Each structure stands twice: as C-alpha cells, then as structure tokens.
Amino acid sequence: MEDSEQLKADLFLINIYKKAWKDKFFLKNLVKNPIETLNKFTGKNGKLPTGKVLVVEDQTNPNHIYLNIPAKPVNYSDKQLDEQQLDRVTGASGSSSSQSILSLRNQIKTLFAS
DSSP states (O other): OOHHHHHHHHHHHHHHHHHHHHOHHHHHHHHHSHHHHHHHHHTSOOOOOTTOOOOOOOOOOTTOOOOOOOOOOTTOOOOOOOHHHHHHHHTOSSSHHHHHHHHHHHHHHHHTOO
16 A cells, blocks of 8 residues: 555544544444444445455443454464564564554563463
8 A cells, every 4th residue: 555545544544533532422333333334424435345344343441452353364374473573563663653562562461471
C-alpha cells in the first residue's frame, strides 16, 4: 500500500474511533451491524468480499488488555522465533511505538511466565 493510501486508511480509522468514543449509540450499532453503520457513516455502499465477515468488538474498557488472535497463515510453521526475529516482527527498532510494543510484549511475557 502506498504511503498516501495508508494515510487515508489511518485517517478513516481515526475518524471511526473518534465517533465511537463520542457517540455510544454509534459504537453500539457499529458492534451490532458494522457494515450498515459504516455505510451510514461514510455515505457509501461498501461491501465485503464473498465469504468475509467484519467483526467489531468494543475494546474501550481502559482496565482491560485485549489480545487479538489472527487467522493461522497458510504457510504457518511451528518454528519458534528467536529474540532478533521477534524484534523484527514487532518493529522493536528503537522508535517510541516500537518501544511501546516491546514494553507490552515484555509485560505479557511477565504475566504468563511459568
């Protein structure tokens, strides 16, 4: 995705987040019927590809830490990543967002350490 397209997508999501934070009715409808709610929000008639479903979860509770499990990739290998590979995957390269991800990853490791 080009940078300008990525920026448009990011701004679109930010506008949805702001609306949901301000308008609890919008949030409730977004969770219950996401496509219809987004179509009303944008004034467009968006559709998902056949066989796909949009799931919106309310993750606004600041006292919860949410973990989303992605679909298993087609070429999945059960191989464990070493620390360097994990840093590359999480983007842990020294930026503040990377440091936040690294910090969160370490917190999760601490919580679930045996």
